[in-house]
Amino acid sequence: MTLFAVKYNIMSIVRAKKHLGQHFLTDKNIAEKIVNSLKLTDSYKQVLEVGPGMGILSDFLLKKTEYETYLIDIDTESFQFLQKKYPALGSRLINADFLEMDFSQTFTGPFAIIGNFPYNISSQILFKVLDNRQQVVEVVGMFQKEVAERCAAKPGSKEYGILSVFLQAYYKVDYLFTVKAGVFNPPPKVLSAVIRLSRNETPQLDCDEKLFWQLVKAGFNQRRKTLRNAISSLIPKEKITDHPLLDLRAERLSVADFVTLTNKVTAER
Secondary structure: OOHHHHHOOOOOOOOOOHHHOOOEEOOHHHHHHHHOOOOOOOOOOEEEEEOOOOOHHHHHHOOOOOOEEEEEOOOHHHHHHHHHHOHHHHHHEEOOOHHHOOHHHOOOOOEEEEEEOOHHHHHHHHHHHHHOOOOEEEEEEEEEHHHHHHHHOOOOOOOOOHHHHHHHHHEEEEEEEEEOHHHEEOOOOOOEEEEEEEEOOOOOOOOOHHHHHHHHHHHHHOOOOOHHHHOOOOOOHHHOOOOHHHHOOHHHOOHHHHHHHHHHHHHHO
């Protein structure tokens, strides 16, 4: 039994649950480094930690006076553990599913998200952020290294894909550092990495955003084809006039290129 467990009359630490994708970080230096990677603290007064587990990040977050920290965990065992560890949190400790959370019920202004995110729902977490991009101004998180690389990938690389384009349309993405498996309990079978998303100055894209998303998905779903062929389900090839971008594959196009292509398709539909 740990000293904390003795102090708070807890019989055991929280068990990591495979079905929740839990791998608890055990290295306090890395935890502090993650928390200190929040840089836009003048832009928000509230931070939401996702999946705090036993609170290794929370310990450092709660020392910060620049913002108010909220914790959300779907795991009832973690929730009960954290209730005893941080009794002063009260309603700022939430036992719920982050993916189902209605941010407007808790946060009235911009806020940041941080966490050692469960790897089995990492893409869903990022799309949840994108759906709430007008309110979520910064994200610092631990992901599987492969996912982190996709988020930060540049056009022309094999990692560059749908997630890269969507995130980079609205956020500056920084790959911060790689984390080895040995600092987790239980250790994952893959390397991990921490990235930071910082909201850019684009309130909305200069095009039909719904069509932009459709074009990006169509292009990468058939990434071996040129865009002329890959987007034929959205606009027949014979209806679209020549443009150099149409002769490229999706992986070669930047966000700005996809905006240009979206406006061209809009004009010719």
